[in-house]
Amino acid sequence: xxxxxxxxxxxxxxxTLAEDPAIFQFLQTSCLDGVFFWxxxxxxHKWMSDxxxxxxGYDPASKQHLLSDWREVINQEDMEQALNNFKLHCENPxxxxxxxxxxxxxDGSTAWVRCRGFALRDKNGKAIRILGTxxxxxxxxxxxxxxxxxxxxxxxxxxxxxxxxxxxxxxFAEIFEQQLLIAAREHMPISLAMVDVDNFKVINDTLGHLExxxxxxxxxxxxxKVARDSDIIGRFGGDEFIVLMFNSNHREAQxxxxxxxxxxxxxxxxxxxxxxxxxxxxxxxEKSIAGIDLTPSEIYExxxxxxDKALFRAKDxxxxxxxx
Numbered sequence: 001x002x003x004x005x006x007x008x009x010x011x012x013x014x015x016t017l018a019e020d021p022a023i024f025q026f027l028q029t030s031c032l033d034g035v036f037f038w039x040x041x042x043x044x045h046k047w048m049s050d051x052x053x054x055x056x057g058y059d060p061a062s063k064q065h066l067l068s069d070w071r072e073v074i075n076q077e078d079m080e081q082a083l084n085n086f087k088l089h090c091e092n093p094x095x096x097x098x099x100x101x102x103x104x105x106x107d108g109s110t111a112w113v114r115c116r117g118f119a120l121r122d123k124n125g126k127a128i129r130i131l132g133t134x135x136x137x138x139x140x141x142x143x144x145x146x147x148x149x150x151x152x153x154x155x156x157x158x159x160x161x162x163x164x165x166x167x168x169x170x171x172f173a174e175i176f177e178q179q180l181l182i183a184a185r186e187h188m189p190i191s192l193a194m195v196d197v198d199n200f201k202v203i204n205d206t207l208g209h210l211e212x213x214x215x216x217x218x219x220x221x222x223x224x225k226v227a228r229d230s231d232i233i234g235r236f237g238g239d240e241f242i243v244l245m246f247n248s249n250h251r252e253a254q255x256x257x258x259x260x261x262x263x264x265x266x267x268x269x270x271x272x273x274x275x276x277x278x279x280x281x282x283x284x285x286e287k288s289i290a291g292i293d294l295t296p297s298e299i300y301e302x303x304x305x306x307x308d309k310a311l312f313r314a315k316d317x318x319x320x321x322x323x324x
Contacts, residue, residue, distance in 0.1 A: 033113070034134030038067075040090070040119075040127055046070055055113070055136045057106030075102035075110075082115060090119055090127040097130070100137060112141040161235040163213060164220035172234030172242055177296035179232070179246050183284075191245040191253035191283040194307040195223070195260065198276045198319040200239035207270065215275055218268045226263035228256065242307075250283040250324065257281050257322045265320065276320035280311030283324075 006014075017023050028035045034052025039045040046067045050060035056073060063069045071079065078101035089097035097117035105111045117132035159171035167175065176192075183190040197203075197219055204212040216239060223233050223241060232244040243260065245253050257279045268275040282303040294302065314323040 032133050033136040036132045038130040040129060043067060052134050056103055056111055073103050078102050086117065089117065093119065111136065112138045164217055164235050166220055167232065167234035169234065169236055173300055175232055176244055176300050179244060180296045180299060183246065188247040189249040189283060189285045191248040191281060192303045192307050193243040193245065193253065193257050194280040194311045195241040195243065196278050196311055196315065197239040198278055203270060215268065215270055219264055219275065222264050222267045223260060226259050249285060253281050253283050254322065254324065261322060278311060278314040278319050279322045280307040280314055281322060281324045282306035282310065
């Protein structure tokens with residue numbers, strides 16, 4: 001492709017820059033947050049314009065335009081990245097000397113600065129100087145971090161019950177299906193427990209919904225404390241909780257459910273009376289998981305139905321007990 005001639009205004013600007021130092025001064029103070037010029041033949045000498053030091057809160061007059069000044073303020077991890085990009089750019093002009101690095105502000109905070117560099121070379125192509133620019137992007141990075149944190153909070157809210165911080169029904173179902181696939185591959189049993197707070201409507205009606213919410217939170221915290229580290233606990237809705245017990249056969253699930261029942265009865269009180277729970281348990285043994293011709297979501301629904309029926313039997317039989 002034929003190279004076009006520079007625009008007349010571009011050529012005029014180039015000539016003006018060469019003739020009038022005030023134009024360069026305007027560019028570096030008004031358009032940039034710093035300019036640097038580095039002598040690669042005497043690398044300890046690195047001129048940094050006043051704006052750069054002002055961005056970092058330092059008095060430019062206190063700096064000596066030495067590489068050691070720069071090394072003192074740049075984040076040490078980011079310095080490795082910057083020096084590596086510098087090295088690659090010196091070896092290959094096509095490699096961009098362009099990165100965002102962290103600097104230590106005088107007040108102890110972190111400043112984020114985009115650094116761009118361009119190597120000036122001798123007739124043999126050897127880099128002998130680096131001309132570079134600095135652009136303060138701290139506000140942009142802080143905004144990005146805030147948005148990232150807000151997005152994580154939104155994701156967390158989408159997967160967790162806001163009152164108890166347990167997994168919500170939808171997140172629990174997703175985790176269950178993932179665990180089920182592992183159980184099938186490893187030929188391990190998996191169990192599910194449905195937990196319901198006994199007489200919760202009476203608690204709400206007599207003590208009020210605020211106390212009812214406190215009871216639900218205490219039950220949730222007790223389930224966390226009593227359950228195994230490997231168990232996954234969710235809030236199914238209302239006063240119902242759900243527990244996934246990985247690698248637990250029918251007998252082990254019964255024992256685990258009994259620990260949950262006893263833990264709540266011993267730890268959660270209302271008006272000097274213990275709060276109790278009823279529990280329904282369902283188990284898929286290794287043969288059942290490997291042999292059944294259902295999708296993970298269908299197995300989940302099937303186990304939910306089995307555990308729910310067992311829970312109803314526990315409540316019909318007088319509550320504060322476990323059924324299978």
